[in-house]
Amino acid sequence: MNDITPEELKQRKAAGEQPIILDVRETWENEESRIDGSQNIPxxxxxxxxxxxxxxxxxxIIVHCKGGGRSATAKALLTQHGFTHVRNLLGGITAYQAQ
Structure with a gap:
């Protein structure tokens, strides 16, 4: 499945959608800033x-980290375990917050 841009995610959230968002950053990073509705699993x-x-x-499932590297690894891991619709947030939370 194609990855997702920060713009698309913001538009969907603004439209009232509540996608499953998995934050794979460390707990301390999640405590500093987070995307509303996300679940933190380092x-x-x-x-x-x-x-x-x-x-x-x-x-x-939309996975994100700070810049996209760790979430790309998480996407690959989930896909290997049979998850069929995993999308990486391009540019991570950094790009999301810059919107």
């Missing part, structure tokens, strides 16, 4: 949390 703990996300396997 990338290092994601392999242990995959079973907890099982019910979301066929739903769209």
């Amino acid at each position: 990338l290092g703990t994601l392999p242990d949390k995959i079973a907890d996300l099982e019910e979301l396997k066929d739903q769209e």
Whole structure:
């Protein structure tokens, strides 16, 4: 599935959508700034949390980090575990907040 731009995510949220957003940054980063409605699961703990996300396997999940690198790794990990609609937020929260 194609990745998502900050513009598209902001438009969807402004339209009242509540997509599943997974923040794979460290907890301290999430405490400093976050996208409303996101769930924080640091990338290092994601392999242990995959079973907890099982019910979301066929739903769209948007993953993000600070700039897009860790979330690209998270997208690959989730995809390897059978998640079918994982999208990386291009440019991460940095690009999202710059909008």
